Amino acid sequence: MDEGPPRILILFAHPSIDRSEVNVELLAASRATPGVTVVDLYGEYPQLQIDIDREQQRLLEHDIIIFMFPLYWYSTPSLLKEWQDLVLEYGFAYGEGGTALQDKVLLCSLTAGGAETAYCSQGSNQFTLRELLRPLEQTATLCGMRFLAPFVLFGSRSALEEGRIDCHVRDWRRVLQALHEGCFDLAQAEKVDHLNDHLDRLTLESA
Amino acid sequence: MTEFLSSAFIYLAAAVIAVPIAKRIGLGSVLGYLIAGVLIGPLLGLVGRETQDLQHFAEFGIVMMLFLVGLELEPRTLWAMRGKLLGMGGLQVGLTTALVWGCGLLLGFDWRIALILGMITSISSTTIVLQTFTEMGVSHTPGGRSAFSVLLFQDIIVIPMLAIIPLLALPGLSASGNAAEARSATHSMIAALDGWAYAGVIIGSIAFVILGGHFLSRPLFRFIANTGLREAFTAAALTLVVGIASLMLLVGLSPALGAFLAGVVLATSEFRHELETDIEPFKGILVGLFFITVGAGVQFEVLAEQPGYILALTLGAMTIKALVLLLLAKLFRLERLDGWLLLLSLPQMSAFGFVLLAYAAQNNALPADMVPLLSLVIALSMFLTPLCFIFYGKVLVPFIQGDNKQVEEDEIDTSAPVIIAGIGRFGQIVDRLLRANQVNTVVLDQEPGQIDLMRKVGIRSYYGDATRIDLLRTAGIEGASLLVVAIDEEDQAVALVAEARKNYPRLPILARARSRPHFYRLCQAGADHAIIETYHSALALGTEALKALGAHPFKAEQQRQAFDAAEKESRSRLYRMWSRGTEGDRFSQDYRALFIELEEALSDIMQRDRADGHDRSERGWTPPPKRP
Structure with a gap:
C-alpha cells in the first residue's frame, strides 16, 4: 500500500434492514468511523440495477474491501452476489490485464444465525464458517487479493436478548480502527479461523 | 337517369x-x-x-x-x-x-x-x-x-x-x-406547336408534376387536413389524380405514367397512407368495371x-x-x-x-x-x-x-411492423423505446402539426385517422406484429380497439387508458393489455414520497411492488364486477362496495406487521423466528 493510511470500503448488503438487529448497529458504527466509506447496496440499487463503472471506480479508490452481510444459505444476499458477478469483470479484476485489485484486502463481516458449535464437522452445518466461505476466498485469490478470516457474530438471532451486540460492535470498531491505522497483522489474519477470538494478537501496538 | x-x-x-x-x-x-x-x-x-x-x-x-x-x-x-x-x-x-x-x-x-x-x-x-x-x-x-x-x-x-x-x-x-x-x-393544346416547343411543353409538364407534387401538394394537403373534413381530403386526392391525368392527356403523354410519377413523388409524404386509403375504393371499382x-x-x-x-x-x-x-x-x-x-x-x-x-x-x-x-x-x-x-x-x-x-425464408425481409396510433406524448415514448430496439414502427396521427413535428425529428409518421380500419390496412396492419393504441380521445380509442379486434382476432393490441372506466372499456373492446397512463408515474412519485419520509429505498421499492401486485389483482376483480353492471349503471352499488373493500385490503397488505406473520412484501428475507 502506498503512502497515506489504507482507505476502507464497506459494501453493506441487507435486503431487510428495518428488522436487522446486529447489522444495523454495525452499519451505524462503521459510518461513524473516520476514513471508512460505507455503501448500502440495497439502498443504492433498490431496483437491483448495479452501476458497474461506479462500483469499479470505488474499488480503485480503496485498499481494503469489506463485505458486510447476514449469512444467507452459506453465502451472501443475492444483491452482493450480483455485485460480484457484474463488477469483478474479466480484464478488470482477473484475466488478461485484470490487475485492478492486486494486493488489495478482502474481509467479510457477517452475522450467522447458527451457534458456533454448529459450524464444525460434527455440527449441523458440517463445515467451519471459514470453509463455507471458500468460494469468496477463491474469488479474492483469483483477483490477487488477500483474503482475511471473517469477522463474525454467531447465534445472531439471540444476540440482542443475550446482550452480546454491544461487545461485538465494540470489537468491530477496534478492527476498523486498526485497519485504518495500518496496525493490523494481515499475515496472521489470513491464517486464523475467524478474527473475533484473536483481536488482541492481531492488533499491533501502533508504532 | x-x-x-x-x-x-x-x-x-x-x-x-x-x-x-x-x-x-x-x-x-x-x-x-x-x-x-x-x-x-x-x-x-x-x-x-x-x-x-x-x-x-x-x-x-x-x-x-x-x-x-x-x-x-x-x-x-x-x-x-x-x-x-x-x-x-x-x-x-x-x-x-x-x-x-x-x-x-x-x-x-x-x-x-x-x-x-x-x-x-x-x-x-x-x-x-x-x-x-x-x-x-x-x-x-x-x-x-x-x-x-x-x-x-x-x-x-x-x-x-x-x-x-x-x-x-x-x-x-x-x-x-x-x-x-x-x-x-x-393533342388539342399542342397540335399547333413545332417540335422544340412540344418537347418544352412535355418537359415542363413533367417538371410541374414533380416539383408541384414535392413542394405544393404538402402545404395544400396539410391545409385541407386541418379542416378535419374527411370528404374534403378525398375530393382533394381525386382532384390530384384527375388533374394530372388531364394534364398528361393535354400534352399527349400517358396519364397513367403521369399519375405514377406523382405517386412516386408523394411516396415519402406523410399523407401517403391517407391518399392510398382514399383512392383505393375508386380504383377498385373502376378496375372491376x-x-x-x-x-x-x-x-x-x-x-x-x-x-x-x-x-x-x-x-x-x-x-x-x-x-x-x-x-x-x-x-x-x-x-x-x-x-x-x-x-x-x-x-x-x-x-x-x-x-x-x-x-x-x-x-x-x-x-x-x-x-x-x-x-x-x-x-x-x-x-x-x-x-x-x-x-x-x-x-x-x-x-x-x-x-x-x-x-425462400431468407428472402422475406419485410419485418412485421408495429403500428402506433397516436403519437402524442404517450405514443412518442413507446415509439422511441421500440425504435431504439430496432423495431420497425409505423406511426399514425390525425394532427397534421404533430406529424410535421415528428417528421422534423426524423420519425417516419403519417397523417390519417387511425380509427378507420382501411387506413390501418394501408399502413400494413395485416402483416403487423402489434397494434399500439395511444390516441388521446377516449371513445375513438375504444372504437379503434374494437374494430381492430373484430377484423384481426389474433393481433395483439396494447392500449393506453386515460382513466379507470376507460381502462375497463378498452379491456371489454378486446385490448390484450391496457395501462392507465397516470398509474406508473404516480406510483413512482409515491415511492419517492415514501423515501422522502425516511423509508429505506429498497423497502420503498418493495412496497411499490406489493402495491402494484395488489392493484393488479383488485383491478381484474373490479373489472369483472364492472362488466356485470348494466350499460347505464356500470358503477353499481356492488362495484362501489367491492372498491371500498379492496382499498381496505390494500392498506392491510401494506401494513402487515411481522408480529402477525410474514410481511407480504418482504417474505423472502424474513429471518427464522426467535426461539422462546
Whole structure:
C-alpha cells in the first residue's frame, strides 16, 4: 500500500434492514468511523440495477474491501452476489490485464444465525464458517487479493436478548480502527479461523 | 337517369355475385369480373352498346392504380430499378415486336400490319397483373418487381407507338380524315406547336408534376387536413389524380405514367397512407368495371366463325411472349420461382391493345374488319391469364418451395411492423423505446402539426385517422406484429380497439387508458393489455414520497411492488364486477362496495406487521423466528 493510511470500503448488503438487529448497529458504527466509506447496496440499487463503472471506480479508490452481510444459505444476499458477478469483470479484476485489485484486502463481516458449535464437522452445518466461505476466498485469490478470516457474530438471532451486540460492535470498531491505522497483522489474519477470538494478537501496538 | 341507374345496378350486381364466388373457389377477382361481364353481356344480353363508352371511363382505374403503385415506390427504389426497367422492358418489347412481326410476315400479312400486330402483342395488361399481384402478395418479390419494371417500360413505350402508327397507314385504304380529327382531339393544346416547343411543353409538364407534387401538394394537403373534413381530403386526392391525368392527356403523354410519377413523388409524404386509403375504393371499382366491360365485349359470334384460328392466334402470341420472358429470366438470372412468375404473369395482351387497334383502324393502318377478331384474341389472352396465375400459385409455388424452403425464408425481409396510433406524448415514448430496439414502427396521427413535428425529428409518421380500419390496412396492419393504441380521445380509442379486434382476432393490441372506466372499456373492446397512463408515474412519485419520509429505498421499492401486485389483482376483480353492471349503471352499488373493500385490503397488505406473520412484501428475507 502506498503512502497515506489504507482507505476502507464497506459494501453493506441487507435486503431487510428495518428488522436487522446486529447489522444495523454495525452499519451505524462503521459510518461513524473516520476514513471508512460505507455503501448500502440495497439502498443504492433498490431496483437491483448495479452501476458497474461506479462500483469499479470505488474499488480503485480503496485498499481494503469489506463485505458486510447476514449469512444467507452459506453465502451472501443475492444483491452482493450480483455485485460480484457484474463488477469483478474479466480484464478488470482477473484475466488478461485484470490487475485492478492486486494486493488489495478482502474481509467479510457477517452475522450467522447458527451457534458456533454448529459450524464444525460434527455440527449441523458440517463445515467451519471459514470453509463455507471458500468460494469468496477463491474469488479474492483469483483477483490477487488477500483474503482475511471473517469477522463474525454467531447465534445472531439471540444476540440482542443475550446482550452480546454491544461487545461485538465494540470489537468491530477496534478492527476498523486498526485497519485504518495500518496496525493490523494481515499475515496472521489470513491464517486464523475467524478474527473475533484473536483481536488482541492481531492488533499491533501502533508504532 | 332510370336507364343509367338500372345498368349501374346490373354491373354492380354482377360483380357482387360473381367476384366473391370466383375468389372463394380460388380463381381470383379478375376472372370473377370477366365472367360477370360475359354473363351480363353476350350470354344474357342485359347490357350492350354502352360497354365501349364505359370501358374508356373505366380505364381511368388504371391511372389510379398506377398512382397507388407509385405511392408504394420511393424515388430511391425507382432509381435503383432503372437498369431492369430499361434493360428488361426494352428487350421484352423489342424482341416480342420483332418476333411477332416475323411470324406475321411468314403468315403473309402486309409488313405494316405485321408490325402493328407486333407492337400490340408486346404490351401486357398492367391492370390484370398488378391487381393479381396484390391479391397474391407477390408485388415485392424479385419476380414481381421484374414484371413491374417491364410493365412500366411498356407504359412509356406506348407513346412513341401512338406516334408511329399513323405513319404505317396502308396506301390501299383511303384516308377519311378521321386520323387528323383523332389527333387533334387528343393533342388539342399542342397540335399547333413545332417540335422544340412540344418537347418544352412535355418537359415542363413533367417538371410541374414533380416539383408541384414535392413542394405544393404538402402545404395544400396539410391545409385541407386541418379542416378535419374527411370528404374534403378525398375530393382533394381525386382532384390530384384527375388533374394530372388531364394534364398528361393535354400534352399527349400517358396519364397513367403521369399519375405514377406523382405517386412516386408523394411516396415519402406523410399523407401517403391517407391518399392510398382514399383512392383505393375508386380504383377498385373502376378496375372491376373495366374487367366487366372486357367480358361483356366478347363477341361470341366472331369466335364461333373461326374458333380454331382465333385460339391458335391467341396461344401463338402468348407463347411468343412467354418465350421472350423466359429468355429474360435467364438473362437477368432470376431464381426459379421468380422466373416462372415473370413468365406466367405477362404473356397476355393489354386493354391498351383495344385502343391501339381502334387507333390503327382510324388511321387506316389496319383493315377495319380485322378489329373484332383481334379484339377477341386480346380478350381471350386476358381470360387465360388468371389461369396462369392459378397454375403458379397452386402448382408451382408448393412444388418449388418444397424443394428449397430455406432460400425462400431468407428472402422475406419485410419485418412485421408495429403500428402506433397516436403519437402524442404517450405514443412518442413507446415509439422511441421500440425504435431504439430496432423495431420497425409505423406511426399514425390525425394532427397534421404533430406529424410535421415528428417528421422534423426524423420519425417516419403519417397523417390519417387511425380509427378507420382501411387506413390501418394501408399502413400494413395485416402483416403487423402489434397494434399500439395511444390516441388521446377516449371513445375513438375504444372504437379503434374494437374494430381492430373484430377484423384481426389474433393481433395483439396494447392500449393506453386515460382513466379507470376507460381502462375497463378498452379491456371489454378486446385490448390484450391496457395501462392507465397516470398509474406508473404516480406510483413512482409515491415511492419517492415514501423515501422522502425516511423509508429505506429498497423497502420503498418493495412496497411499490406489493402495491402494484395488489392493484393488479383488485383491478381484474373490479373489472369483472364492472362488466356485470348494466350499460347505464356500470358503477353499481356492488362495484362501489367491492372498491371500498379492496382499498381496505390494500392498506392491510401494506401494513402487515411481522408480529402477525410474514410481511407480504418482504417474505423472502424474513429471518427464522426467535426461539422462546
